[in-house]
Amino acid sequence: MSKPETPATPANFLRQIVQADLDAGKHSKIVTRFPPEPNGYLHIGHAKSICLNFGLAQEFGGECNLRFDDTNPAKEDQEYIDAIKSDVEWLGFKWAGEERYASNYFDQLYEWAVHLIKSGKAYVDDLSPEQAREYRGTLTEPGKNSPYRDRSIEENLDLFARMKAGEFPDGAKVLRAKIDMASPNMNMRDPILYRIRHAHHHQTGDKWCIYPSYDFTHGQSDALEGITHSICTLEFEDHRPLYEWFLANLPVPTQPRQYEFARLNLNYTVTSKRKLKQLVDEKHVSGWDDPRMSTLSGYRRRGYTSASIRNFCEMVGVGRSNGVVDIAMLEFSIREDLDRNAPRAMCVLRPLKVVITNYPEGQVEQLELPRHPKEDMGVRILPFARELYIDRDDFMIDPPKGYKRLEPGGEVRLRGSYVIRADEAITDDNGNIVELRCSYDPDTLGKNPEGRKVKGVIHWVPAEGSVECEVRLYDRLFRSPQPEKAEEGGSFLDNINPDSLQVLIGCRAEPSLAHAQAENRFQFEREGYFTVDSKDSKPGALVFNRTVTLRDSWGQ
Template sequence: MNKPDTTPPANFLRQIVKADVESGKHDKIVTRFPPEPNGYLHIGHAKSICLNFGLAQEFGGECNLRFDDTNPAKEEQEYIDAIKADVEWLGFQWAGEIHYASDYFDQLHAWAIELIKAGKAYVDDLSPEQAREYRGTLTEPGKNSPFRDRSVEENLDLFARMTAGEFPDGARALRAKIDMAAPNMNLRDPILYRIRHAHHHQTGDKWCVYPSYDFTHGQSDAIEGVTHSICTLEFEDHRPLYEWFINNLPVPATPRQYEFARLNLNYTVTSKRKLKQLVDEGHVDGWDDPRMSTLSAFRRRGYTAASIRNFCERIGVTRSDGVVDMGVLEFSIREDLDANAPRAMCVLRPLKVTITNYPEGQTEQLELPRHPKEDIGVRVLPFSRELYIDRDDFMIDPPKGYKRLEPGGEVRLRGSYVIRADEAITDADGNIFELKCSYDPDTLGKNPEGRKVKGVIHWVPADESVECEVRLYDRLFRAPNPDKGEEGGTFLDNINPESLVVLKGCRAEPSLAQATAEDRFQFEREGYFCIDSKDSRPEAPVFNRTVTLRDSWGG
């Protein structure tokens, strides 16, 4: 895969905000990030977070965190807590207290009554199925509900009885009276309130009616003094409705909605419904399973907040839908970890090596740099008679071009001596379980003149290494577009059966015994890894592979 262009693309929203600041249109720029608390945030949300908080920071403004909590049946405190943690982890802080759309339920309800009194809203008795039929299609206008011309007095009475909980769920709805023949279907008498006898995580059992997202969103922006309401392109057709509410209600401010293209990343799904299905059906181990596209999962896997911010800046902000290659995200991760992650050695598939000519009982403390370019100190590796190398680093009959250990061949142990393979010890089935090797004491950190060594391999001491579990995570889906399942199938058909390989009995160098949750390392020759924040224990560490050293999927 070619190295991505690192020049930040143009950001048309930045230009809009800049022009508004320079013209003095607003005293202060106010943006908001308004997630629905019905699931965990995913990589697509990261783009919106970076955009909304980033613009506010750049222009000396504020960004609110507001939970659009209008659907209590699907909302949970767990999601609220996770969303707050993700925003803070990405490096952003919201202005003031956290906002909830439910903070404004009293005001929204009062405004709904004002619309009824103005003859611009009515209580509709059509069932959801009938309402869909009356709505029409993209090519055919809708038709008026038979309940559209109720009197103001009757509508006020029915809405009060709806609010009091007199009717069952779905029996009635409050709708705006706009235009059932409007080309934009969002203007065809949209729903303002539905009956829902549901307990709300913020308001308890106070309400039996809940406002729609469309009725809530723009008015919440206005109450909070938002200047730039930034949404993804699927809300473009909702903008006329957003503006209709703003123009027909005595709101304290007039925010403007702008749309940008959402982030579509191949080899992933970002639908909350599908992510929840993966969790509920046990295809993954929770919302923070490191194979998921959620920010919690990326964090657990070892992605850094800086790399995600850099990725979001790199892909830019446009109004053109497209698909970003997963390789661009992985490049951003490698770029950050290559510069910042300490180096270490871990043998994933241990093969014991005995250095037959090394004195028994002797140990040398070898110092290796923690990073090849940055001065962040050294780590100490004990070198003694017994050690482990990776099983793949020895072959009895290697192919041409093999640059590791073979019978009679020599390699250098990283930061240590040159060793020669003298004898392979096998069990009754012919499986190699130990190598007898000899070392050259004159080769510590150097090659004697005229001496050629095929390669360098990693190793750990046998006695003082740390036994650990290593989880090799890969992409959860094997197809670039997971939604295109096999004929008659679903996205689940494209789950990659090799997305997780668990290796037990691995051996890590002693310095890793002190690693704590989310510490990241480059395991030399193996990839970038981090301590698992959920399952790892000091006595039994678990390392997750964050990303390989190079792209293994590119063409």
């Protein structure tokens, strides 16, 4: 089956909404925002939101803000803020002005909370979390009013001021909106506006010991920033009535509108930040940027390009129906990008020494090989001499039918050079092959003499001048297409693929790679696409990560 063509204009219903608003004169300029919580690293799902918000702003000549939703200091850290900024920039986007924080608006949000209290639309509640859950009701049964719901405005103002002053311990009281405990929408049943948290904040220090909820912060922050299109994922659709209730009951400067789209779900992938953090904390991976992680920093370290992720997000499109995207589609996107842009090189992952017995001792030929078969990337020099390395898998004493590599008495072509014949295999005391004795045909450099048939072409590197390196073969972190669905009593951790990383030492790369730099990408012929590791690779001790294999399964 042929690979399906990528649609010229993938689905994006928000484009039509934005265009219609501009045509109708509803807005003169589009302003969007990307509002991550700084409690973890960004993952592939965030990439879709980033590309959508920044992409719409770019497409329609508008602006996109980066605003950190920093309302829970107990779980937030400057490390996450720095990583998020780096990831957004790496994807190729720039936010309008300086980065923003919800904490920039804490003073205004507090005043608006006081406004709701004075309007009789908010109250301080003393119910414990357990009692609050009981009073809230269920999806089929209405909730019931808190016994503290009818406190006077004066008492609520006093208690709220004392909450702010730090008189009460964590969890002793909350501020709630007074809406409707019988609403069929659970989010409208007197939602929490403020909680007491005696925690140091990375932006505001110890100024506050009460912090606003996400729902109370989000819409008003949008209004303060003049956001025209507040774009979020479908799980916030039920929160939209509350978003609009706050805007309608507060003296906000603008009236933004919330729109929801389907989040990006990939098979064989976990994107829950809580579970990603668990993988890091319990050392199932080496860190947030482990190349097996679904984080953008992990993909970057593995060798994915920002262009390939942007193209993938565009291919997926933007709709309102949740579904699961095949991870092979993401792999196709990076493979397509690297096929065009990655220079070629040869690296022997499991070296087997070869001695060309009829090649003159001391002679070296400098062979020129193209750095790319189609693009003009120049050439690289590959020395050919009497001793070289091939991959151990490219020689078999008793090969199966259809084997097209080297066997006793058989011939193959060495990529870009000569045809060689295997004459003798040297073994150690345990019967392991440690060296091949071969002969070459000097009339076969770059050509096949008439009537000469050679079974196959294999890669190689010279023994003298080749670069010893470490190669890490990465595979999918999870062996199940739905890793979060564990058997009863189990965990998503049970679905971790034990073979997701294989480390090969003593590999040999061609001399042209001796000075490869961090994040340089190559196609190792017959092996896949690889990148120089940005953390562990050093001059003289190169480490290559396999980005993706050569084989493409998507659409086949």
